Amino acid sequence: MRKDVLTKNIASTRVKKIPASSIHEMTRLSAQVPDPAFLSWAKPTSGTPEHINRAVCEAVQRGLVSGYSPSAGLPELREAIVEKLKRDNNIDADTSELLVTVGAIEGLSAAVMALIDPGDEVLLPSPNYSTHAQQVVLASGTPIYVPTIEEEGFRLDIDAFRKAITPKTKAIMYCTPSNPTGAVFDEKDLRSLADITLENDLAVITDESYEYFTFDGARHFSIGSIPELKDRTISCFTLTKTYAMTGWRIGYVHTSSDMITQMQKAHIPFAICAPVVSQYAAMAALRGPQDCVSKFRANYLSLRDLACKRLDELSSVFTYQKPRGSYCMFPKILHKDGADSKSFCKKLLLEGGVSTTPGTDFGPTAEGHLRITFCCTEAEINKAFDRMEKYFG
Amino acid sequence: MRKDVLTKNIASTRVKKIPASSIHEMTRLSAQVPDPAFLSWAKPTSGTPEHINRAVCEAVQRGLVSGYSPSAGLPELREAIVEKLKRDNNIDADTSELLVTVGAIEGLSAAVMALIDPGDEVLLPSPNYSTHAQQVVLASGTPIYVPTIEEEGFRLDIDAFRKAITPKTKAIMYCTPSNPTGAVFDEKDLRSLADITLENDLAVITDESYEYFTFDGARHFSIGSIPELKDRTISCFTLTKTYAMTGWRIGYVHTSSDMITQMQKAHIPFAICAPVVSQYAAMAALRGPQDCVSKFRANYLSLRDLACKRLDELSSVFTYQKPRGSYCMFPKILHKDGADSKSFCKKLLLEGGVSTTPGTDFGPTAEGHLRITFCCTEAEINKAFDRMEKYFG
Numbered sequence: 001m002r003k004d005v006l007t008k009n010i011a012s013t014r015v016k017k018i019p020a021s022s023i024h025e026m027t028r029l030s031a032q033v034p035d036p037a038f039l040s041w042a043k044p045t046s047g048t049p050e051h052i053n054r055a056v057c058e059a060v061q062r063g064l065v066s067g068y069s070p071s072a073g074l075p076e077l078r079e080a081i082v083e084k085l086k087r088d089n090n091i092d093a094d095t096s097e098l099l100v101t102v103g104a105i106e107g108l109s110a111a112v113m114a115l116i117d118p119g120d121e122v123l124l125p126s127p128n129y130s131t132h133a134q135q136v137v138l139a140s141g142t143p144i145y146v147p148t149i150e151e152e153g154f155r156l157d158i159d160a161f162r163k164a165i166t167p168k169t170k171a172i173m174y175c176t177p178s179n180p181t182g183a184v185f186d187e188k189d190l191r192s193l194a195d196i197t198l199e200n201d202l203a204v205i206t207d208e209s210y211e212y213f214t215f216d217g218a219r220h221f222s223i224g225s226i227p228e229l230k231d232r233t234i235s236c237f238t239l240t241k242t243y244a245m246t247g248w249r250i251g252y253v254h255t256s257s258d259m260i261t262q263m264q265k266a267h268i269p270f271a272i273c274a275p276v277v278s279q280y281a282a283m284a285a286l287r288g289p290q291d292c293v294s295k296f297r298a299n300y301l302s303l304r305d306l307a308c309k310r311l312d313e314l315s316s317v318f319t320y321q322k323p324r325g326s327y328c329m330f331p332k333i334l335h336k337d338g339a340d341s342k343s344f345c346k347k348l349l350l351e352g353g354v355s356t357t358p359g360t361d362f363g364p365t366a367e368g369h370l371r372i373t374f375c376c377t378e379a380e381i382n383k384a385f386d387r388m389e390k391y392f393g
Numbered sequence: 394m395r396k397d398v399l400t401k402n403i404a405s406t407r408v409k410k411i412p413a414s415s416i417h418e419m420t421r422l423s424a425q426v427p428d429p430a431f432l433s434w435a436k437p438t439s440g441t442p443e444h445i446n447r448a449v450c451e452a453v454q455r456g457l458v459s460g461y462s463p464s465a466g467l468p469e470l471r472e473a474i475v476e477k478l479k480r481d482n483n484i485d486a487d488t489s490e491l492l493v494t495v496g497a498i499e500g501l502s503a504a505v506m507a508l509i510d511p512g513d514e515v516l517l518p519s520p521n522y523s524t525h526a527q528q529v530v531l532a533s534g535t536p537i538y539v540p541t542i543e544e545e546g547f548r549l550d551i552d553a554f555r556k557a558i559t560p561k562t563k564a565i566m567y568c569t570p571s572n573p574t575g576a577v578f579d580e581k582d583l584r585s586l587a588d589i590t591l592e593n594d595l596a597v598i599t600d601e602s603y604e605y606f607t608f609d610g611a612r613h614f615s616i617g618s619i620p621e622l623k624d625r626t627i628s629c630f631t632l633t634k635t636y637a638m639t640g641w642r643i644g645y646v647h648t649s650s651d652m653i654t655q656m657q658k659a660h661i662p663f664a665i666c667a668p669v670v671s672q673y674a675a676m677a678a679l680r681g682p683q684d685c686v687s688k689f690r691a692n693y694l695s696l697r698d699l700a701c702k703r704l705d706e707l708s709s710v711f712t713y714q715k716p717r718g719s720y721c722m723f724p725k726i727l728h729k730d731g732a733d734s735k736s737f738c739k740k741l742l743l744e745g746g747v748s749t750t751p752g753t754d755f756g757p758t759a760e761g762h763l764r765i766t767f768c769c770t771e772a773e774i775n776k777a778f779d780r781m782e783k784y785f786g
Contacts, residue, residue, distance in 0.1 A: 010563075010596055010625065011655045012510045012532075018658040024464065047456040056670070057450040063440040068639045071417065102495055102642075102664050109662050117405045118511050118533055135662045139405070140511055140533055170403075203403055232403065247460045247669030249495075262404045265411040269502050269528045271495045275668040276640030277449070 018134050022342060022361045029346065030355045037384035039307075039372045040355040042179065042328065044244040046299070048281070049292045052243060055284030056277060065277040071268050072260065073100025073252065074279050080286040081252050088211070090225040091235070096257040099267060100250070100274045100282070104209050104238035106267070107253035109135050111205045111234040112173075113266035114259065116141035120170040122205075123161060126363030127154065127330060129175045129207060133363075141170070147365045153321045154183035154330070158192045165200050172197060175207035176221075177214055180362050180371040181330040182304075182323020184214050187221040194229050204233045209241050209251075210326035212293050215301050218324035224254060231256040234263075242293055243285040250278035300327045303374040303381060310385035317392045327375040330359065330366070335392065338368055345370055352391035354384045411527050415735060415754045422739065423748045430777035432700075432765045433748040435572065435721065437637040439692070441674070442685045445636060448677030449670060458670040464661050465653065466493025466645065467672050473679040474645050481604070483618040484628070489650040492660055493643070493667045493675070497602045497631035499660070500646035502528050504598045504627040505566075506659035507652065509534035513563040515598075516554060519756030520547065520723060522568045522600060526756075529566070537562070540758045546714045547576035547723070551585040558593050565590060568600035569614075570607055573755050573764040574723040575697075575716020577607050580614040587622050597626045602634050602644075603719035605686050608694050611717035617647060624649040627656075635686055636678040643671035693720045696767040696774060703778035710785045720768040723752065723759070728785065731761055738763055745784035747777045 023040070030036045059065055072078065078095040085091040101107035108131075116122060118140035124132055126145035133143035146164045148154040161172065172193065176185040197204050204223055211220045224235040238251035251274075253263065304323055311320055311331060320331035337344050341358035349355050359369030374381060416433070423429045452458055465471065471488040478484040494500035501524075509515060511533035517525055519538035526536035539557045541547040554565065565586065569578040590597050597616055604613045617628040631644035644667075646656065697716060704711055704724060713724035730737050734751035742748050752762030767774060 010508065010594075011652065012506070012508055012513075014510060014532075015507045015655045015658045020654065020658075021661065024657075024661075027463075043460045046459075048459040053453045053456075056453055060446045060449055063446075065640050066439075066441040066638060067436045070420075102499075102668070105661075105665050106495075106663055113405070113531055114408045115403065115405055117407060120405075131662050134658065138506055138659060138662060139407075201403075245459055247458050247462065247666075249664060249666070249668040259404065261413065262408045264417070265408045265413075265527065266531060268414065268417075268498075269524050269531060270499055270663055271642060272498050273640075273642070275495070275642040275671055277670050277674075278668055281670075 014137060014140060017137050021130070022358050026345065026349065026355055026357060029349055033349055033353060036349060036353050036355045037380060037387055038355045038376060039381070039384050040357045041376065042373050043246045044241070044296065044375045045377060046244040046296060048245040048248070049243060051288045052245065052281050052284045056281045059280040060277060065280060067276070069273045069276050069279060071264055071273045072098065073274060077279050077283050080283055084286055085254060089222040091222055091254060093254050094257065097254055097260060099253045099260050099263055100279060101253055101267065102271050102274050103240055103249045104207055104236045104251040105131065106270055107236040107251055108132065108205065108207055109138070110263045110266040110270060111236065111253065112136055112139045112141070114262040115171055115203055115205070119168060121166060121168040123164050123169060123172045124363070125156060125174050127181050127359065127366035127369070128363050129179045130361040132173050132175065132207065145363045148183065150321060153324065154178065154181040156185050156189040156193060158189060158196070161193060162196055165196070169200065169202060171203040171205055173205040175209065177210040177325025179210065179326050180328045181321065182326050182328050184218040184220060184325035187219070190221050190223050191226065194223055194226050197232060198228060204229065206233065206235045208235060209238045211237065212242050213297055213300050213327060214325040215304060216324055220325070234259060239282050239285050244296060245281060245285070248278040248281050250274055250282045300375065303376070303378065306378055306381050307372060307374045310381065314388060314392065328371055328373050330369050330371055332369050341367055341370055348391065353387050407530060407533060410530050414523070415751050419738065419742065419748055419750055422742055426742055426746060429742060429746050429748045430773060430780055431748045431769060432774070432777050433750045434769065435766050436639045437634070437689065437768045438770060439637040439689060441638040441641070442636060444681045445638065445674050445677045449674050452673040453670060458673060460669070462666045462669045462672060464657055464666045465491065466667060470672050470676050473676055477679055478647060482615040484615055484647060486647050487650065490647055490653060492646045492653050492656055493672060494646055494660065495644070495664050495667050496633055496642045497600055497629040497644040498524065499663055500629040500644055501525065501598065501600055502531070503656045503659040503663060504629065504646065505529055505532045505534070507655040508564055508596055508598070512561060514559060514561040516557050516562060516565045517756070518549060518567050520574055520752065520759035520762070521756050522572045523754040525566050525568065525600065538756045541576070543714060546717065547571065547574040549578050549582040549586065551582060551589070554586060555589055558589070562593065562595060564596040564598055566598040568602065570603040570718025572603065572719050573721045574714065575719050575721050577611040577613060577718035580612070583614050583616050584619065587616055587619050590625060591621060595625070597622065599626065599628045601628060602631045604630065605635050606690055606693050606720060607718040608697060609717055613718070627652060632675050632678050637689060638674060638678070641671040641674050643667055643675045693768065696769070696771065699771055699774050700765060700767045703774065707778070707781060707785065721764055721766050723762050723764055725762050734760055734763055741784065746780050
């Protein structure tokens with residue numbers, strides 16, 4: 001009575017609730033298309049700045065990266081992070097309140113694991129970065145989407161958040177500047193959200209990956225800088241977007257030192273510690289010259305303007321909210337086939353030669369949209385839009 | 394009615410079930426002791442071999458490590474892993490059956506997440522590496538310990554495993570060569586365990602971190618090499634022990650390609666991809682000269698012999714099973730204060746100046762023991778035992 005293969009029920013119901021990622025499906029499909037134009041990547045085309053690479057090689061050659069670091073991260077790195085949080089986020093941190101993580105993503109997973117019990121509800125804006133909901137499902141929690149106000153630039157709908165709270169609500173989780181919409185949540189709205197979390201004894205988990213990429217005077221606001229919120233906020237940051245080093249997988253979390261103790265119980269089973277070689281890269285990034293960041297931001301701004309200009313010329317196919325941050329935007333599809341964004345994007349790739357990301361993964365109000373990323377070259381954007389003009393022509 | 398701090402119930406009941414790690418508590422305590430002798434580290438004192446460091450610097454300077462890799466890992470690295478699994482583990486793998494992970498530990502977490510539903514039981518030998526049980530608890534599963542036969546070198550007790558199976562049992566999870574005991578599970582016993590998993594439609598999750606460090610003719614056997622088991626085994630490996638590169642956080646998993654698809658749903662939220670710089674280190678390690686591995690093994694063997702010799706001279710305080718693998722051993726404390734291993738180890742550190750790890754974390758039959766690691770210098774072992782001789786005088 002031997003069975004030679006894993007039976008169907010051997011995978012957990014948990015992962016079965018998570019659909020396969022459209023982003024990764026599109027990547028696979030793209031391999032079947034000769035020379036596709038990519039508006040679907042969320043990784044910078046710039047390389048990691050030279051001074052960071054040099055510092056890493058020096059640390060490697062000096063034998064500094066062979067062994068584990070403390071699981072919370074190298075003390076010198078945490079000191080550099082304390083300075084950065086004070087300078088740029090208005091957060092007064094102590095090194096005991098920091099955890100160095102494998103990108104922001106591992107910090108977000110550890111945060112959810114440390115907060116969410118099976119059945120707990122987590123409120124997320126819709127549209128929102130798709131992985132957050134998956135992290136909640138991995139913790140056997142329930143993601144509850146709260147629609148944003150699209151016509152006001154995907155603005156937070158504070159009343160809708162208030163109404164969505166139930167006795168099971170444990171936390172609010174969001175990404176600003178937003179992947180996928182490019183929204184930058186206003187300080188005023190975030191302060192109202194803070195009031196709600198205090199009134200209802202909730203926690204907040206933030207994903208601030210795109211903090212340095214804001215345009216048109218929009219200002220990134222860290223909710224963890226509100227003194228009353230400090231101990232109930234888990235703020236997740238990364239260096240990988242800021243310094244064009246996505247491959248290095250290095251980020252960090254700020255929260256109370258008590259919560260750090262709880263999060264370590266997830267962080268150690270997930271990673272033991274963040275890669276030490278990348279911790280040295282992070283130190284070089286934080287301590288080194290910051291002009292690369294302004295250069296990246298200026299570059300994204302000019303690419304955003306180009307993408308918007310080209311979208312304006314396709315106004316019968318798309319309408320859009322101008323992104324105020326990140327390097328993503330989230331046009332609504334006016335085209336008659338747009339209601340099913342997955343098949344729309346698939347056709348656009350296979351027949352039009354342009355790779356984009358269907359909206360469907362990003363929340364219930366995200367269907368009928370697609371995500372365009374403009375962290376690529378001008379030439380790539382022009383190639384993609386030239387093709388779309390011909391395709392929709 | 395504002396509350397300014399996270400209320401007690403804000404951390405999940407899940408993480409509250411996980412005690413703070415004794416290993417990390419001992420590390421913290423060690424900082425209070427002037428010049429402690431360390432028998433508590435599980436990281437090699439050797440540095441990462443030069444040829445690996447050189448290859449990494451070249452890849453960094455060529456700008457190859459800036460961006461994400463595919464979430465399953467670089468194709469060239471997976472090809473090198475296919476060859477290694479064939480050569481050293483007798484496992485016929487395809488690149489679609491591999492996932493490159495943040496050390497073995499992230500692969501183990503992703504495996505548990507992809508397999509275990511809340512309430513599912515996972516059988517673990519006792520003593521066992523403490524993090525495995527924590528990974529099961531993070532998935533809201535229940536770790537069930539099955540005692541090993543200590544007097545036969547912490548051998549697997551197959552009958553005890555058979556008896557421990559209930560309708561809720563989903564998987565068996567173990568580490569061989571074993572941290573903390575140094576046991577190397579026999580092929581014959583592992584084949585019996587394979588029969589049990591087939592008869593009861595279970596999965597197996599292995600941690601084979603110490604696969605290359607076996608002594609006295611003991612041979613590491615990968616249960617995933619049994620053809621009938623291939624599709625129900627998730628085999629977790631790491632390069633960090635083999636090549637003295639614990640800080641690099643790089644490992645990999647072999648299982649069926651269907652299970653890889655499920656595991657990606659945890660791997661992406663945990664890490665997106667393994668650090669690319671470390672993937673280049675891994676390629677250099679797998680493709681480069683392997684004499685460093687034999688050298689490390691010979692070194693651990695001679696350190697093991699020294700530790701055993703010194704333990705023999707303390708036979709009124711400890712009795713032990715000679716480790717046949719890994720770089721850990723797990724003496725039983727004969728001393729009158731040994732029943733509470735935590736306070737025994739704490740006293741030994743604070744009064745005797747020797748840092749060891751209390752057994753208590755490693756399972757219900759592990760109390761009354763301590764873990765000694767011999768991945769250090771001869772001088773460190775001698776210093777520690779000289780002090781213990783004086784302390785127990």
